[in-house]
Amino acid sequence: MKLYEFPAYKLSEMLRNKEISSRELTEAVFVRADEVDQKVEAYLSRDREAALKMADAADGMIAAGKNTSRLCGIPVGIKDNISTTGIATTCASKMLENYVPVFNATVADKLEAAGCVFSGKLNMDEFAMGSSTENSYFKTTKNPFNLGCVPGGSSGGSAAAVSSCEAVVALGSDTGGSIRQPSSLCGVVGLKPTYGSVSRYGLVAFASSLDQIGPIGRCVEDVALLQDEIQGHDPMDATSADRSYASLFDGLNDSVAGLKIGIPSEYFGSGVKHEVAEAVMTAVRELEKRGAKAVPISLPSTGYALSAYYIIACAEASSNLARFDGVKYGYRAKDCDGLIDMYEKTRSEGFGREVKRRIMLGTFVLSSGYYDAYYKKAKLLQKRIQQEFSDAFSSVDVIVTPTSPFEAFGIGEKTGDPLSMYAADICTVTVNIAGLPAVSVPCGYSAKGLPYGMQIIGRKFDEQTVLNTALAHQRAFGEFRRPEL
Amino acid sequence: MLINGYEVVVGLEVHAELNTKTKIYCSCRNSFGLEVNTQVCPICLGMPGTLPTLNEKVVEYAIKMGHALNCSINRICKQDRKNYFYPDLPKSYQISQADIPLCHDGYLDVIMDNGDVKRIGVERIHIEEDAGKLLHSDKFEGSLVDFNRCGVPLIEIVSRPDLRSAEEAKAYLETIRSILKYIDISDCKMQEGSIRCDVNVSVHKPGEPFGTRCEMKNVNSFSTVVKGIEFEARRQISELEAGRTIVQETRRWDDQLGESVAMRSKEDAQDYRYFPEPDLLTIVVPEEKVAELKATLPELPNAKIMRYVNDYGIGRYDASMIVDVIEKSEFFEKCIAAGCKSPKILSNWVLGEISKFMNEGTAIEDTKLTPEKMSELVGLIADGKISTAAGKTVFDIIIKEDRDILSIVEEKGLAQVSDESALEAIADEVLAANEKSVADYLGGKTNALGYLVGQCMKLSKGKANPGAMKEIILKKISG
Numbered sequence: 001m002k003l004y005e006f007p008a009y010k011l012s013e014m015l016r017n018k019e020i021s022s023r024e025l026t027e028a029v030f031v032r033a034d035e036v037d038q039k040v041e042a043y044l045s046r047d048r049e050a051a052l053k054m055a056d057a058a059d060g061m062i063a064a065g066k067n068t069s070r071l072c073g074i075p076v077g078i079k080d081n082i083s084t085t086g087i088a089t090t091c092a093s094k095m096l097e098n099y100v101p102v103f104n105a106t107v108a109d110k111l112e113a114a115g116c117v118f119s120g121k122l123n124m125d126e127f128a129m130g131s132s133t134e135n136s137y138f139k140t141t142k143n144p145f146n147l148g149c150v151p152g153g154s155s156g157g158s159a160a161a162v163s164s165c166e167a168v169v170a171l172g173s174d175t176g177g178s179i180r181q182p183s184s185l186c187g188v189v190g191l192k193p194t195y196g197s198v199s200r201y202g203l204v205a206f207a208s209s210l211d212q213i214g215p216i217g218r219c220v221e222d223v224a225l226l227q228d229e230i231q232g233h234d235p236m237d238a239t240s241a242d243r244s245y246a247s248l249f250d251g252l253n254d255s256v257a258g259l260k261i262g263i264p265s266e267y268f269g270s271g272v273k274h275e276v277a278e279a280v281m282t283a284v285r286e287l288e289k290r291g292a293k294a295v296p297i298s299l300p301s302t303g304y305a306l307s308a309y310y311i312i313a314c315a316e317a318s319s320n321l322a323r324f325d326g327v328k329y330g331y332r333a334k335d336c337d338g339l340i341d342m343y344e345k346t347r348s349e350g351f352g353r354e355v356k357r358r359i360m361l362g363t364f365v366l367s368s369g370y371y372d373a374y375y376k377k378a379k380l381l382q383k384r385i386q387q388e389f390s391d392a393f394s395s396v397d398v399i400v401t402p403t404s405p406f407e408a409f410g411i412g413e414k415t416g417d418p419l420s421m422y423a424a425d426i427c428t429v430t431v432n433i434a435g436l437p438a439v440s441v442p443c444g445y446s447a448k449g450l451p452y453g454m455q456i457i458g459r460k461f462d463e464q465t466v467l468n469t470a471l472a473h474q475r476a477f478g479e480f481r482r483p484e485l
Numbered sequence: 486m487l488i489n490g491y492e493v494v495v496g497l498e499v500h501a502e503l504n505t506k507t508k509i510y511c512s513c514r515n516s517f518g519l520e521v522n523t524q525v526c527p528i529c530l531g532m533p534g535t536l537p538t539l540n541e542k543v544v545e546y547a548i549k550m551g552h553a554l555n556c557s558i559n560r561i562c563k564q565d566r567k568n569y570f571y572p573d574l575p576k577s578y579q580i581s582q583a584d585i586p587l588c589h590d591g592y593l594d595v596i597m598d599n600g601d602v603k604r605i606g607v608e609r610i611h612i613e614e615d616a617g618k619l620l621h622s623d624k625f626e627g628s629l630v631d632f633n634r635c636g637v638p639l640i641e642i643v644s645r646p647d648l649r650s651a652e653e654a655k656a657y658l659e660t661i662r663s664i665l666k667y668i669d670i671s672d673c674k675m676q677e678g679s680i681r682c683d684v685n686v687s688v689h690k691p692g693e694p695f696g697t698r699c700e701m702k703n704v705n706s707f708s709t710v711v712k713g714i715e716f717e718a719r720r721q722i723s724e725l726e727a728g729r730t731i732v733q734e735t736r737r738w739d740d741q742l743g744e745s746v747a748m749r750s751k752e753d754a755q756d757y758r759y760f761p762e763p764d765l766l767t768i769v770v771p772e773e774k775v776a777e778l779k780a781t782l783p784e785l786p787n788a789k790i791m792r793y794v795n796d797y798g799i800g801r802y803d804a805s806m807i808v809d810v811i812e813k814s815e816f817f818e819k820c821i822a823a824g825c826k827s828p829k830i831l832s833n834w835v836l837g838e839i840s841k842f843m844n845e846g847t848a849i850e851d852t853k854l855t856p857e858k859m860s861e862l863v864g865l866i867a868d869g870k871i872s873t874a875a876g877k878t879v880f881d882i883i884i885k886e887d888r889d890i891l892s893i894v895e896e897k898g899l900a901q902v903s904d905e906s907a908l909e910a911i912a913d914e915v916l917a918a919n920e921k922s923v924a925d926y927l928g929g930k931t932n933a934l935g936y937l938v939g940q941c942m943k944l945s946k947g948k949a950n951p952g953a954m955k956e957i958i959l960k961k962i963s964g
Binding site: 081082083089091096099101102103105200201202203204205207208209235236237238239315316318319322323324325327328329339343363366367368371375 | 527530531532533534535536537538539566568570572575576577578630756758759760763764765766
């Protein structure tokens with residue numbers, strides 16, 4: 001086994017026992033990326049010198065016994081919509097091609113303080129809008145299991161980098177499935193934490209009320225480890241929850257005896273590929289063998305969730321992205337005739353098609369005369385969906401569904417049809433609408449070897465039960481497959 | 486007040502910058518006049534990924550104003566985004582409050598120039614953030630922007646259309662300003678733009694429904710408010726008289742032209758696409774806090790004016806002049822507390838000599854004048870022990886030196902002569918020397934009396950008590 005293939009929690013022990021150094025590990029990860037990233041194209045930027053400096057600092061902390069964090073010395077990849085001081089944060093957009101933040105996102109600060117090494121900034125759909133990473137202005141990331149397929153999105157770079165061992169673990173962000181869906185398509189584990197458990201300060205906003213930063217790893221333990229590092233109350237984020245956060249890694253337990261698993265019929269019907277549903281149910285039956293009990297439940301408003309999601313998300317996005325106007329930073333069109341012309345040209349040229357589509361949708365649904373018909377109704381629906389989940393959780397401990405209704409699709413296959421692309425989020429958006437935690441874990445492979453993912457949804461702030469269920473599944477399922485590159 | 490048979494209807498939207506230490510959504514300093522783009526941080530610059538956190542002081546200040554304007558308080562309310570593009574607005578939206586303002590449905594009693602009290606409805610008070618400022622100059626091409634003002638907390642006070650003239654609008658604004666100062670939530674410096682005003686004007690014939698209103702922006706001083714309303718009312722009346730209709734529109738006051746200029750019509754009205762600010766939580770103010778803030782309110786200027794009028798017998802105009810400047814009214818009340826005998830005479834001194842010092846920028850605390858000394862001086866004048874003119878001589882000394890007043894009076898020989906025999910001697914001398922004037926008076930020229938008293942004062946070198954002197958002369962010549 002190569003150094004870059006080890007899970008973070010093992011590497012953590014090796015670093016603490018001084019069997020390896022962070023410099024050695026960082027070098028190994030960079031060499032791996034040097035080898036395979038021309039194929040996968042997961043990274044938007046990597047800075048070896050800066051990373052080695054961080055590695056040396058981590059080694060210094062370990063030598064001095066000041067490594068209080070388990071992640072000290074571990075290379076972490078960061079999605080390119082998370083602000084990093086002095087490192088370009090492009091959101092994979094022409095608009096921010098040359099934008100370098102003067103401040104760190106809270107999560108980046110936390111990782112730096114823990115002694116993590118930044119292995120680079122990862123590709124994504126422009127401003128996190130998309131389900132395939134094809135909306136990146138710079139490059140299309142490939143699925144490591146099949147380079148002709150998409151890695152999913154919007155955190156496609158993060159999932160592909162972890163899957164191909166170009167990163168040990170990575171941060172993604174999830175607004176409607178953007179951590180879970182690419183994790184599913186790339187055969188890795190990705191957690192969308194409870195809304196409010198990870199600070200959004202420094203995450204370039206797509207839809208403020210739905211966005212959440214979360215960890216991606218090759219195993220449940222690594223996801224727990226990274227979540228431990230980034231969760232916690234942040235006074236800089238008013239929506240961050242002020243409560244105590246216990247270590248998920250320390251709380252990991254693979255016993256599912258007595259666990260009640262809700263199986264919502266709405267997530268296994270039309271639109272979901274039969275093989276995917278089968279793989280998920282097979283995994284559930286394995287959990288039942290270990291003492292869990294599956295209970296059929298109903299979440300009747302699910303069918304409206306996608307509409308509500310796209311209304312709320314686009315409305316917020318139209319406002320959040322209004323600041324990219326060419327005045328202060330980022331792209332500004334040339335040869336403009338006055339202020340309005342500058343605004344129009346800058347935004348027409350600086351944003352890609354999907355971003356513009358969503359800004360227009362969002363502008364429309366907030367317009368006077370349409371607000372009540374769209375935005376207000378969507379918010380009502382959000383309340384109802386939240387209520388349905390909360391009712392369901394009075395009788396079950398977790399809810400299990402497919403993550404993506406289908407496995408990775410071919411590059412270019414859905415780009416001409418935005419609605420079929422939006423349908424990729426059908427199983428994941430409700431979780432954001434309800435603000436719940438959910439993890440995606442691999443649960444099977446197609447005939448062509450492409451991974452399927454299972455989504456485990458939990459009660460608010462009950463990441464522990466979600467991850468424990470995932471761990472039980474991981475142990476029952478056996479080693480997740482790694483792609484051949 | 487009617488103009489050509491039309492009644493003017495005015496509503497005001499007053500924006501007041503709050504004087505909190507820090508800005509509304511970040512910890513930058515809230516202060517005016519500092520070097521361009523130095524009081525800024527990633528948050529108030531709206532850099533990607535930054536988030537606002539609400540300064541609770543802003544909510545407290547706004548609730549205080551709500552109490553002062555007799556409003557109901559929405560203990561539970563939210564903040565909303567008002568979306569529009571402009572280079573001085575870095576996020577391209579302003580965080581404000583749309584359908585649920587912090588304070589609503591209050592009123593303000595305004596004392597008009599003629600002494601009438603008029604109740605003006607207050608529709609709402611909400612909190613919001615200020616934008617930056619565009620800079621234009623011959624020294625550079627294009628426009629530059631100063632973001633220092635971004636995120637300065639504002640309250641917007643929206644009146645009902647209850648004002649009926651420019652004068653009423655001015656009186657309303659002056660009362661608002663006075664309250665803001667008394668509850669110490671705004672610096673109220675018009676020239677620094679800390680109070681700004683949008684004016685809604687319509688005209689109609691009494692008994693008929695309200696006319697179509699026009700909103701006028703950029704009205705940045707109280708005198709412009711008066712000019713603007715008068716201009717706009719005349720413009721609308723002449724439109725109607727010419728058989729045209731008023732178009733609902735937003736106009737801009739052009740101070741140089743001295744007229745309002747059309748900006749945009751209702752059809753072009755901006756759609757601000759308000760929606761709840763997802764980055765901020767619902768504001769929840771505990772009931773006890775609302776009550777506590779009410780308890781901290783000082784006596785408000787209107788109540789103070791009425792108290793001065795009723796308890797001290799001071800004219801309403803003088804009372805409002807004293808109350809208008811907190812320092813004057815504080816000094817006035819300290820003198821009363823020190824046992825001042827005549828609030829009426831005291832008020833003349835506060836508005837005269839003491840105001841002169843304050844207007845020059847000297848705080849009374851920085852002089853040697855104490856409320857006790859001032860009360861003593863007023864007492865001497867009230868008792869006729871010294872004349873007002875002599876009082877001025879004493880005042881000029883005790884404001885600079887910590888000296889005993891009576892010893893000054895003695896040293897300068899300022900004591901008024903009220904002794905009857907001494908006054909009679911003076912009268913006899915003057916009457917003997919001015920027989921013609923005596924004859925004039927007796928012949929009906931009453932102003933000759935003043936001349937005779939004046940001569941007596943002159944002879945006494947100003948020390949004679951003029952009242953007593955006059956009586957003695959009258960007695961002697963008509964006796």
